[in-house]
Amino acid sequence: MTTQALIDTHRATLEKALVTIETREYWSPYPESPRAYGEDAPALGEAAFKARLGKPFELDQPSTGVMDVAEYSPYGIDLGVSYPRPDIDQLIGAAQSAMKAWGRVAPDVRAAVCLEILDRLSKQSFEMAHAVMHTTGQAFMMAFQAGSPHALDRALEAVAYGYREMTRVPRSMRWEKPQGKRDPLVIDKEWHVRPQGVEVTIGVSTFPTWNGYPGIMASLVTGNASIVKPHPGTILPLAIFVETARAVFAEAGFDPNLVTLAVDTPDAPIGKDLVLHENVKLVDFTGGSAFGDWLENNVPQARVFTEKSGVNSVIIDSVPDLKGIMRNLTVSTSLYSGQMCTTPQNIFIPRDGIIVGDDHVTFDEVVNAYTGGLAGLLGDDERASDILGSIKGPDTLARIDDAASGANVLLESRAVTNPTFAGATVRTPVVVGVDAAEEDAYMREMFGPVVFVVATDSTEHSLQLAQKSALEHGALTWLVYSTDPDVIDDAVDSAIDAGVSVAFNLEGGLYVNQSAAFSDFHVTGANPAGNASLTDPAFVANRFRLVGVRKPVLS
Amino acid sequence: MTTQALIDTHRATLEKALVTIETREYWSPYPESPRAYGEDAPALGEAAFKARLGKPFELDQPSTGVMDVAEYSPYGIDLGVSYPRPDIDQLIGAAQSAMKAWGRVAPDVRAAVCLEILDRLSKQSFEMAHAVMHTTGQAFMMAFQAGSPHALDRALEAVAYGYREMTRVPRSMRWEKPQGKRDPLVIDKEWHVRPQGVEVTIGVSTFPTWNGYPGIMASLVTGNASIVKPHPGTILPLAIFVETARAVFAEAGFDPNLVTLAVDTPDAPIGKDLVLHENVKLVDFTGGSAFGDWLENNVPQARVFTEKSGVNSVIIDSVPDLKGIMRNLTVSTSLYSGQMCTTPQNIFIPRDGIIVGDDHVTFDEVVNAYTGGLAGLLGDDERASDILGSIKGPDTLARIDDAASGANVLLESRAVTNPTFAGATVRTPVVVGVDAAEEDAYMREMFGPVVFVVATDSTEHSLQLAQKSALEHGALTWLVYSTDPDVIDDAVDSAIDAGVSVAFNLEGGLYVNQSAAFSDFHVTGANPAGNASLTDPAFVANRFRLVGVRKPVLS
Secondary structure: OOHHHHHHHHHHHHHHHHHHHHHOOOOOOOOOOHHHHOOOHHHHHHHHHHHHOOOEOOOOOOOOOEEOOOOOOOOOOOOOOEEEOOOHHHHHHHHHHHHHHHOOOOHHHHHHHHHHHHHHHHHOHHHHHHHHHHHHOOOHHHHHHHHOHHHHHHHHHHHHHHHHHHOOOOOEEEEEEEEOOEEEEEEEEEEEEEEOOEEEEEOOOOOHHHHHHHHHHHHHHOOOEEEEEOEOOEOHHHHHHHHHHHHHHHHOOOOHHHEEEOOOEOOEOOHHHHHOOOOEEEEEEEOOHHHHHHHHHHOOOOEEEEEOOOOOEEEEOEEOOHHHHHHHHHHHOOHHHHOOOOOOOEEEEEOOOEEEOOEEEOHHHHHHHHHHHHHHHOOOHHHHHHHHOOOOOHHHHHHHHHHHOOOEEEEOOOEEOOOOOOOOOEEOOEEEEEEOOOHHHHOOOOOOOEEEEEEEOOHHHHHHHHHHHHHHHOOOEEEEEOOOHHHHHHHHHHHHHHOOEEEEOOOOOOOOOOOOOOOOOEOOOOEOOEOOOEOOHHHHOOOEEEEEEEEEOOO | OOHHHHHHHHHHHHHHHHHHHHHOOOOOOOOOOHHHHOOOHHHHHHHHHHHHOOOEOOOOOOOOOEEOOOOOOOOOOOOOOEEEOOOHHHHHHHHHHHHHHHOOOOHHHHHHHHHHHHHHHHHOHHHHHHHHHHHHOOOHHHHHHHHOHHHHHHHHHHHHHHHHHHOOOOOEEEEEEEEOOEEEEEEEEEEEEEEOOEEEEEOOOOOHHHHHHHHHHHHHHOOOEEEEEOEOOEOHHHHHHHHHHHHHHHHOOOOHHHEEEOOOEOOEOOHHHHHOOOOEEEEEEEOOHHHHHHHHHHOOOOEEEEEOOOOOEEEEOEEOOHHHHHHHHHHHOOHHHHOOOOOOOEEEEEOOOEEEOOEEEOHHHHHHHHHHHHHHHOOOHHHHHHHHOOOOOHHHHHHHHHHHOOOEEEEOOOEEOOOOOOOOOEEOOEEEEEEOOOHHHHOOOOOOOEEEEEEEOOHHHHHHHHHHHHHHHOOOEEEEEOOOHHHHHHHHHHHHHHOOEEEEOOOOOOOOOOOOOOOOOEOOOOEOOEOOOEOOHHHHOOOEEEEEEEEEOOO
16 A cells, blocks of 8 residues: 555544544544454454464564563463574664654554554454453453453554644744834744654563554654564563554555564563663653663663552442442442452451441451452353453562461462363462551552552541552552542542552442543653553654754845 | 633634644734834833842742842842842642642633733833843843743733643533444543642743743643743843732732742852752743753652753755845844854755846855855944844853854954943854864854854755754754755755754744744744654643543443
8 A cells, every 4th residue: 555545544534633632532443342353353363373373473574583582371382382582782773773763754644554554453353452462361351351452552553643732833833923114034944853763662561562553653653763672471462563564664665663572581671781782762661660660760872761569559438339349349449350550459348347328337347349240250260261361470479478477368279170271370369467567568569460458547547548658669440439428539539649640439340440532631740659650642652753944035 | 800801801813822722823913113112111111130130039838937049140230139048848838739729720711820920921011021131131122022922922922822722622511322132331420630839940041931921821721830930040031020910919819829939140050950849840941052961861759841052053955146145144143142042053054056037156156255244234333232132141152252152253253332221241253264074163053143154065965963962962953045946855864864943044024033923933843852842732831631520320
């Protein structure tokens, strides 16, 4: 397709995206229902995934051979994919040279090529779902939705923001300044987009595409090149992305080295060398706080965008009935075994109990409603497997025992047998009871299936503790249950100070873990959970600069 | 005035500003002609300025007494103003507490209060002109225009950008996601502005208001508080700003500690202690590269916006006639004795000469046209004083001798006697001839009245050298003279890579030194001359964050 044909093909989608980032209404151009992809799609996608296994992943990018990696499936299947061995200088040189032409074309062209990449990826949704499932440990449905359509929504959102920012000034205009009785000053002005330079994306093990696409696409649409360094344990999803992106670039007449893959292993990590290269000007990171904090403080030559982690809180003040909230809360604390950065970890409940409907209910009754609900939800192995997925990372497994050790365990973690994958590592959440004063226990991130029920003096006390943990350790979500308008106002006020998104009284099919592209901002950037938001103007505005040209018009 | 009355009063100005930052057309709500301010204004302004001298500057802000400073006038008059002695913890505490209410009000209210501050400052334009003139060394007319109306234009531009960014999402909306046959998910959503925290502005000695207002106003309109630390040698203009801003805040019912003054002296600088305070989240800096580079690399807890300095280039390729260009170039290299960060420093000319009209003209003829024009322009002491102003800073004076020492001086610097202020330090520019190979001489910033004429192999060579110096030492402006469309295209291409604004063939009343608010972006942020642009979306987008609130609507 010519670039003009690409522009025409994707114009309507881009325009709708541009409107929706302003209205924040619900919209998704990539269907989240697997049924929308046609009858053959599931089998073809699974076959495409299986055809990847046990062999080198072919990418015609600069490399120094093929390397084995430490990628593994939490479902226990053997992946056995090897990847091109990267050479940092070679990749950065290739990226810089690819940017030359890409950085100079009109924003419409770059946006159209980016949207074509997303369309191609959408067609690979089943293949991607299997790749995400078998590297991250997500259950299939989450791997499908979060791995492909929802990730593509976020990617499109990033393209739209980048396009919007680049086109906020006219490409050219005539400027006239009156000079009293003299002729006016008349100047023809132009502004040219000047990309910042090479971007490096450092991927996460749990949501490689959902968290990875926004930074990559925001960088590409604004004229930069992207080097994608996946998490050493979760490579395949981003490798598939790189393959598809490179193919689209080549077909559209651009240098495919605009996107390259740079894999590494836990024994020989290359992340620091990569981001410290003088020609790397943008870094996007999702992952743990240790490396995220290091990036924020040690990479002065680049703009660094981080999404790290945090301690998310539930504050239970008063509810109409317990069943409704527990139906929601048990799911949100179980989904993907708590391996979402948005999963609630600490549930704050006043030790004197709460008002439920017209009645006073004791602390223990509230806790029992939660633990009983959780045990019921996850009592059946097949259903539990569909909700929990499996556990990525031995550290996460270890945290379950760590949290339980010597603690007041309210509900024990249970090993679940996955009916399809006998080697899958599946555990239900451990629920630990603590007193508000035991901050060392719960005021730290325990990523994975670990829930603390914290007995507090009052809802005010609960909010204070939630705020303290957000400001000190970061937080992405709060979930507040209250029927009292004053408490709701106080909670909003606390959430603003804490820089945390807050949801109230969720009972139905929306879980606090979920953030919707085009509407919800994921991470506020206002506490240690991350310095950036997916996706907002600040996420894209500094990925390029404008160079002005002035030419006087002689009268 | 009530805040609603303020909103009504300033609505039309804000709306026009919001339109103009998109169209980039000429507009200025603050008259640049002194005559527009009424007959009494000049005398009243001068009297107000004189009444400041020789006594403490009264500000009812937190302080630990009054301190003497090292402020001085390049015109040789005695200023003798003392200021409140700052205590960093006290000022930051006061700023944080002032932000509480300010950060929570609607963007319309903050914008209206900011515009009221600008209106009040506009009424003080003559007083400000004298304060700027006598601290910076600018000639009166420049001090008037750049010190007040043009600075206010930039301030308004920053307010408009901040307001636009805060209002790009609805404050509240209802989100509906279809759920197939089930009822849709319906969620009421709100977004609240969450300011980043305390801002510190570090002022410059030469354009304290023009360079200072944008960061201060961008911070204030987005809900932050500002602590203003002026250059130790140029305090009064920003002290007047602080006084006026505090008065407006108090009248509008807000805590005046939203803006405070923090003076220091060269012997006991407080800049580092101030910006490293954990509660400082935004830093705006204009000044030399040494401290600017330090700020970019050593203040991880804050967003740092810098405007430093650079080596600006003129590339002479071909011209219709020499007189026209020299009329422009002699002025742009003389204005305020080259103490503008936009002043051309290096003039690149092919050693084999250039085409002028239909003729070939030798290198020496071009140089003579320039030095002859310069000598003519600055031959009369009174006119020279009006163009040159006076020299701020002994370092700048020393650089004239440094540049001339042992060099091929094409035009000597001349001491000028200011007809009004006998103690003024006035020097014409020294023009030094160098060969392109002598990079050590000219490829460094020589801030002040120092011009290098560089003999190159060709225009292509000139562009290479200009680009190299921009990428290594920073640059804000290029001025290219060429009648050849291919050369113009090449120069645009080079300028984009170098991240430098470029003007072509200026002959008339527009000088390359000047950048117009609402239209020209000052500093691209894409080379070492600075990491930010006055004023663009990236300058404001990260001064606040959004906190989302979700509440389900039960069906």
